[in-house]
Amino acid sequence: MVGKAIAGVRDRVFLVSKVYPHNASQRGIPLACERSLRRLGTDYIDLYLLHWRGQFPLAETVEAFERLRDDGKIGRWGVSNFDVADLYELGPRTCATNQVLYNLEERGIEFDLLPWCQQQRMPLMAYCPIAQAGGLLVEPTLKQIAARHNVTAAQVSLAWILRQDGVIAIPKAVHPEHLQLNAAASELKLDAEDFQALDQAFGAPTRKHRLAMV
Numbered sequence: 001m002v003g004k005a006i007a008g009v010r011d012r013v014f015l016v017s018k019v020y021p022h023n024a025s026q027r028g029i030p031l032a033c034e035r036s037l038r039r040l041g042t043d044y045i046d047l048y049l050l051h052w053r054g055q056f057p058l059a060e061t062v063e064a065f066e067r068l069r070d071d072g073k074i075g076r077w078g079v080s081n082f083d084v085a086d087l088y089e090l091g092p093r094t095c096a097t098n099q100v101l102y103n104l105e106e107r108g109i110e111f112d113l114l115p116w117c118q119q120q121r122m123p124l125m126a127y128c129p130i131a132q133a134g135g136l137l138v139e140p141t142l143k144q145i146a147a148r149h150n151v152t153a154a155q156v157s158l159a160w161i162l163r164q165d166g167v168i169a170i171p172k173a174v175h176p177e178h179l180q181l182n183a184a185a186s187e188l189k190l191d192a193e194d195f196q197a198l199d200q201a202f203g204a205p206t207r208k209h210r211l212a213m214v
């Protein structure tokens, strides 16, 4: 489906894909990448991520990623669902991003992972940024703030994520209206009063939390 969508506009698209941990070996990664390229109908992926940690040593996975990069099959590589200890183990490498669960209901990473990534200047990619359009979107505080700015609750939850340096949000949207609203959320500026109300409704973490995943 993505292959069909990007046909003819490949150079205007930033294409991200992931490799499963069971394929993340020296031998498995190039094969998995070739399969993805074939399905996507392209000859390179802009950013290729390890979906989560698995059985293969990180050094082996990274070496395979770097070979793909040197061969021009991928632009950059990164990781997903890595906590601080995993990133430490990864060491000072050229990891482009860490894609993790982050939204108003799941703020655990603010305690340690997010500051660590910001300090390392490693962009953090927030997945499920609107909490899969579940109960979050009808939460009263969020709805009030949305009404005050004449926007939607989903847009407030995206603007809240984008308030910080080095954080990217990747909402998934199929409906064109959702896509347009989400793109417009990058222009929305929340104020101190909004942030205070959101902190009261969705407390920031005061201790280390196990990294949440979906």
Ligand SMILES: NC(=O)c1ccc[n+]([C@@H]2O[C@H](COP(=O)([O-])OP(=O)(O)OC[C@H]3O[C@@H](n4cnc5c(N)ncnc54)[C@H](OP(=O)(O)O)[C@@H]3O)[C@@H](O)[C@H]2O)c1
Pocket (backbone or CB within 6 Å): 051, 080, 081, 099, 100, 126, 127, 128, 129, 130, 131, 132, 133, 152, 154, 155, 170, 171, 172, 173, 174, 175, 177, 178, 179, 181, 182, 214
């Ligand atoms: N790395 C990982 O382990 C991992 C795990 C889970 C997800 N992800 C990635 O994260 C991305 C997003 O995750 P997700 O789809 O689970 O959650 P999400 O982006 O928080 O929520 C998606 C849902 O929100 C709806 N939506 C989008 N924009 C909206 C808007 N403006 N107003 C109201 N509803 C809106 C979508 O509807 P429509 O589609 O109908 O427009 C869809 O039902 C995915 O692309 C996925 O690849 C990564």
